[in-house]
Amino acid sequence: xxxxxxxxxxxxxxxxxxxxxxxxxxxxxxxxxxxxxxxxxxxxxxxxxxxxxxxxxxxxxxxxxxxxxxxxxxxxxxxxxxxxxxxxxxxxxxxxxxxxxxxxxxxxxxxxxxxxxxxxxxxxxxxxxxxxxxxxxxxxxxxxxxxxxxxxxxxxxxxxxxxxxxxxxxxxxxxxxxxxxxxxxxxxxxxxxxxxxxxxxxxxxxxxxxxxxxxxxxxxxxxxxxxxxxxxxxxxxxxxxxxxxxxxxxxxxxxxxxxxxxxxxxxxxxxxxxxxxxxxx
Numbered sequence: 001x002x003x004x005x006x007x008x009x010x011x012x013x014x015x016x017x018x019x020x021x022x023x024x025x026x027x028x029x030x031x032x033x034x035x036x037x038x039x040x041x042x043x044x045x046x047x048x049x050x051x052x053x054x055x056x057x058x059x060x061x062x063x064x065x066x067x068x069x070x071x072x073x074x075x076x077x078x079x080x081x082x083x084x085x086x087x088x089x090x091x092x093x094x095x096x097x098x099x100x101x102x103x104x105x106x107x108x109x110x111x112x113x114x115x116x117x118x119x120x121x122x123x124x125x126x127x128x129x130x131x132x133x134x135x136x137x138x139x140x141x142x143x144x145x146x147x148x149x150x151x152x153x154x155x156x157x158x159x160x161x162x163x164x165x166x167x168x169x170x171x172x173x174x175x176x177x178x179x180x181x182x183x184x185x186x187x188x189x190x191x192x193x194x195x196x197x198x199x200x201x202x203x204x205x206x207x208x209x210x211x212x213x214x215x216x217x218x219x220x221x222x223x224x225x226x227x228x229x230x231x232x233x234x235x236x237x238x239x240x241x242x243x244x245x246x247x248x249x250x251x252x253x254x255x256x257x258x259x260x261x262x263x264x265x266x267x268x269x270x271x272x273x274x275x276x277x278x279x280x281x
Contacts, residue, residue, distance in 0.1 A: 092160025
């Protein structure tokens with residue numbers, strides 16, 4: 001069976017096997033950088049509904065949340081309410097959903113190492129490590145301890161712990177690694193066919209960090225295909241032309257160059273998927 005994967009930017013991925021759909025992270029709204037720094041924002045309901053309608057998200061069984069910065073979790077509650085999907089995530093993810101009225105029957109707090117069977121999907125939660133702190137994000141390890149009410153500041157979305165997802169489906173294996181970081185030996189036993197690899201931070205990495213990152217991700221998992229994640233400007237809306245990250249945050253052309261050089265040298269296929277597009281793999 002062919003797996004259709006739709007990318008909505010940042011790390012939001014929709015897996016669809018023709019019978020069931022699983023969403024990993026959920027961020028359609030993408031408020032501006034100015035709002036992130038100083039303001040508040042809620043789900044753009046029209047845009048979110050458009051994405052659900054256009055991409056026929058009508059068989060959504062579950063949403064898995066990698067961590068709880070706004071660009072990963074912001075639209076999870078709205079989407080869960082609209083679709084009835086279960087939400088799997090950390091305590092912080094549960095509190096984002098509780099603060100916006102998701103029914104408790106739809107919430108499941110996971111732990112690293114747990115595996116969930118959802119029809120033909122087998123999904124394992126792997127403890128991960130967020131990329132290093134930046135001027136825009138210095139709350140690593142902080143937990144959202146209470147329900148996060150509507151109207152919260154965007155900077156109230158604390159990281160809450162980070163996770164990867166290992167997806168097995170009818171003999172094929174996919175690994176979703178949202179952040180540019182690694183835990184030594186964490187992926188030793190997770191070979192995959194396709195690796196969705198977070199690359200935000202690669203441009204500024206020194207040679208040793210870059211080498212170790214690729215060693216602990218691509219070399220350990222041995223995929224035949226790598227698809228980069230977290231390279232696009234998530235402060236620019238999905239209803240606009242796709243932009244790279246602002247240059248003061250990341251030099252995206254350098255990210256792609258480093259990734260291409262590595263894949264070329266190691267005979268690994270690499271594919272750049274644009275937001276709002278689907279591929280069958």
